[in-house]
Amino acid sequence: MTNTATALNDNESTMSTIEVNDRTRGLNYDENLLWEKERCDTPGVDLPALKDMPSRTGLPMRGMIGLPQVSEPQVVRHFVRLSTKNYSIDSGFFPLGSCTMKHNPRLNEKNARMAGFGHIHPMQPESTVQGALAVMHDLQGWLAELTGLPGVCLTPAAGAQGELAGIMTIARALKLQGHHEKTVMLVPDSAHGTNPATAAMCGFKIRTIPTKDTGRVTVEAFKEALGDGKDIAGMMVTNPNTCGLFETDIAEIVDLLHEAGGYFYCDGANFNALVGKVRPGDFGVDVMHINLHKTFSTPHGGGGPGSGPICVAKSLEPYIPSPIVLKEGNTYRLERNGERETNCGRMKAFQGQFGMHVRALSYMMSHGADGLKQVSEDAVLNANYIHASLKNDYHAPFDGPVMHEALFTEKYQAKHGVTTLDIAKGLIEYGMHPMTVYFPLVVNGAMLIEPTETEAKDALDRFILVMKKLAEDAKIKGPDYFHSLPQAAPASRLDELKAAREPKLRWVEDAA
């Protein structure tokens, strides 16, 4: 939508029209595409004229090349304006459930920018990067201690690749041990969608364990899925799970799984609820990936990259991906190619997201063992504060106390025609990023809220107040009001269905 304003064209002394975007108000720019910038017909840079140079091919030597012609200040402003539209953990509360959007301490950033970490190259001789290798070795040690799992590989690039590395490790172990009959991976229906996808990518068949009634995996449901156990390669469980609940029967379930010769993969996405309190290796975990970008405060989402190291039990150590960092005397080195033939492969070029290794170790060392314990305690306390404060306004499908996140559904609001999506849009109206919506799938209209430990009580209280107001509005004002939200945002309710069915993936001239 544009309206037109007039501008004087000096050359021709006639009025020509330029387009002004009508949503630009109050120094708040509705930024259009570089392609739509005003002057696409003249070069954006000043090139010297061609003089006395014959065209040796007979073709024109200079012409428009079909790129937007904009000047340097236009480019700079374009990207700076766009950057101000990026909602981030640095700009406000970000309660996405199962995402652990915690503050990224500036100390991490300072350390990661030290020349000895920030300005090195992965192909430098090892003797010149001993400090960097020491950081990776120390991080392996911290992760082994915190998980109770001694084998650590830092290379996976993010959570989903960590999962892949973990399941590849299991697959490699089973193959080398000759267990070709073990082809089935057990996955509860509350799992992150990446879990069954990962197992399928590694060639396993998926068998689902239903959790519908309790939100947890029960011994009975597990036994039924296990059958005689002969074909079971392993089980993938997130603990605490995506309903924010601790899997209370896990010890008994894992004993049964181990008896059947299966491996227990624990998805580390929700490790923030356990760090410093429980060592997953102690409740039978054989493999776990750790999201450094969640639990250990390295940047997340668009600010990434992520980093998803895996930690494994002694029995699986020979099979983890290569390379790992070794210490010999006072010297650090990377594992050489072919040094450990049993490894399951390489996950990534070089050594993984080294900048994230520095940040994560910085976070661990600045918190210390006692501080990390308090991280999980405060994260759980904050989630329970939200759960207890809102459970009369929103339907809580499972009783508390919860772990690091609080799950609600749209049940009470649905009676008034107001859905989870409407509540999310209402939060935007009040200047808050919505929670995770419609996940987990085990309840209808899920709203999953994870405040993390880094939010002050003021921020939680404001969120609770807004949520209560929205619950009240649902009763009094009804769906029509909600469908008009958000009104205060630069763009109101978007047609998400049309966007999904007819996505515009590139600019076309007609649309300008």
Place this chain on the structure above:
Amino acid sequence: MSEVKYTKDHEWLNVDGDTAWIGITTYARHALGDLVFIELPEAGRAVSKGDDFAVVESVKAASEIYTPVTGEITEVNETLADDMDALKEDIATGWIVKVKMTDACEIAGLMDKAAYDEYVAGLE
């Protein structure tokens, strides 16, 4: 004389002789929300009871559709790819595939309309 059966995964089957027309129920359609994509199978594919044969993606989630019967997919309702709103509990137009069943006994364990309605009421 055909009869309509229902599964706990919210599929309906219109059983006509040894052929079952399979679609998804109104409850499933409502739970999914607006659809954005349907992945249909190819005719001729052999399916076993419990296999997924199609994927529906909505603004909320992607869900697989399972066949409760074993057999061969003889026909696919290709019109759904362009008209996703036609996917509904309508025997004439809302079916996804027709399956020529190899074991008619498999439908014995499925629910009739009354039993399914009761099952859905229990989910609320």
